[in-house]
Amino acid sequence: MTGTPGAAATRDGEAPERSPPFSPSFDFTGKNKVVTVDGVRVKLQIWDTAGQERFRSVTHAYYRDAQALLLLYDITNKSSFDSIRAWLTEIHEYAQRDVVIMLLGNKADMSSERVIRSEDGETLAREYGVPFLETSAKTGMNVELAFLAIAKELKYRAGQQANEPSFQIRDYVESQKKRSSCCSFM
Numbered sequence: 030m031t032g033t034p035g036a037a038a039t040r041d042g043e044a045p046e047r048s049p050p051f052s053p054s055f056d057f058t059g060k061n062k063v064v065t066v067d068g069v070r071v072k073l074q075i076w077d078t079a080g081q082e083r084f085r086s087v088t089h090a091y092y093r094d095a096q097a098l099l100l101l102y103d104i105t106n107k108s109s110f111d112s113i114r115a116w117l118t119e120i121h122e123y124a125q126r127d128v129v130i131m132l133l134g135n136k137a138d139m140s141s142e143r144v145i146r147s148e149d150g151e152t153l154a155r156e157y158g159v160p161f162l163e164t165s166a167k168t169g170m171n172v173e174l175a176f177l178a179i180a181k182e183l184k185y186r187a188g189q190q191a192n193e194p195s196f197q198i199r200d201y202v203e204s205q206k207k208r209s210s211c212c213s214f215m
């Protein structure tokens with residue numbers, strides 16, 4: 030699902046699921062996931078969509094009703110990074126206006142093959158005002174954090190009280206994330 034929105038939604042509903050070609054210990058795709066946020070269980074229904082251009086028209090149907098979209102690129106693949114802008118334009122056109130978007134630079138474990146610097150991901154994310162994490166589906170680095178941040182944001186939006194301190198997903202992600210240069214993966 031590189032260069033691709035993966036949709037996380039709290040709604041129930043039918044959607045086709047695609048199986049990942051390998052079974053990483055930390056999976057972005059294909060399952061419902063329950064995340065406990067401050068004692069409240071938030072159910073995320075996760076769909077993986079095809080990244081290739083030829084599936085574009087099909088993918089609109091996936092993310093039209095999504096409450097959150099994880100946009101993944103591969104840090105070892107420049108074209109996947111370059112396609113992110115086009116996806117953001119698409120999302121602007123087809124997704125819900127208040128959709129939660131997160132940019133993820135995946136395969137952070139493959140540092141020797143890296144072609145996209147972490148700063149480039151950060152700059153792009155800042156430009157679009159979305160949170161950014163480098164992740165690894167192989168080691169699990171920042172994967173749980175990505176889902177937790179989305180769940181926290183959705184819970185906050187659903188139950189927003191007048192006197193509740195506002196939840197800032199970008200600040201939360203920045204304060205919690207592990208850097209790929211750091212030695213300790215989860």
Ligand SMILES: Nc1nc2c(ncn2[C@@H]2O[C@H](COP(=O)(O)OP(=O)(O)OP(=O)(O)O)[C@@H](O)[C@H]2O)c(=O)[nH]1
Nearest residue numbers: 030031049050051079080081135136137165166167
């Ligand atoms: N080392 C490493 N390999 C990964 C990681 N994530 C995925 N892969 C591998 O990358 C390959 C492609 O993974 P996919 O999930 O099929 O990639 P994709 O971009 O989703 O493909 P489409 O959904 O068809 O666009 C597989 O062989 C995975 O095992 C990661 O974080 N680290």
